[in-house]
Amino acid sequence: MQLFPAIDIRGAKVVRLTKGDYDVMKVYRDDPTEVAKEFLAAGAHNLHVVDLDGARDGSLANFDSIRALANTRGLFIEVGGGIRNMERIEAYLKLGVGRVILGTAAVKNYPFVEQAVKEFGDAVAVGVDAKDGMVAVSGWEEVTEINSLEFCEKLRDTGVKTVIYTDISKDGAMSGTNLEIYKKLSEIKGLDIVASGGITYENEIEALRDMGTYGAILGKALYEGKLDLSRALKLAKGEN
Secondary structure (H helix, E strand, O other): OEEEEEEEEEOOEEEEEEOOEEEEEEEEEOOHHHHHHHHHHOOOOEEEEEEHHHHHHOOOOOHHHHHHHHOOOOOEEEEEOOOOOHHHHHHHHHHOOOEEEEOHHHHHOHHHHHHHHHHHHHHEEEEEEEEOOEEEEOOOOEEEEEEHHHHHHHHHHHOOOEEEEEEOOOOOOOOOOOHHHHHHHOOOOOOEEEEEOOOOOHHHHHHHHHOOOOEEEEOHHHHOOOOOHHHHHHHHOOOO
8 A cells, every 4th residue: 555645735834734624724844845855764655745725725825845845856746736727737747746636626627627637647636525425625615515435436437547535524633534434435446545534543554455445645643743654654565
């Protein structure tokens, strides 16, 4: 299983939200690039980056920070947050980003997903953020009536290879992740699922690995010292 330590950026700083609430935010570091280098030194090969300003308003406020991250050699970087047109996808891929993540745009403008996958293939992933099983958009501030599992199946049928699935109620809460939903998602054939939201304990990494989950994102648990990245990477590989 692949692990993606996360860097969420707001105002060019490394932050974490609790349950997607922009009013419940903690700043951890001033320089995202220094954090990325620490992840790399711990043995990470992947990095999950979210532009929280972009997710909320579609701006490019943190483009320079993401450019600096993309210049960090040795890391496969996926980026999400505010990617709502083909030009934004091209701009990130030209920086050296390995994969872009469509979120709000995938829900509100589905033909855009179809066009992006046709043009860029596996370099396009979709983030499915769910609250009580329903898809949420616009920085998690708007909950739709779209069933999240059915939406994942639709994405697969469209040709999407990778879905980053987040249970908002678990994200940043440090109370564990929703293993039950990932078990269901693992049964969707032909789709790589990246588990995101609330992964706090080593046994959750092992459980996700054993059910065949493609990847998992580690966020607040790393910053708060609940999980050690080097140890987590070994568990993800089955090296207990």
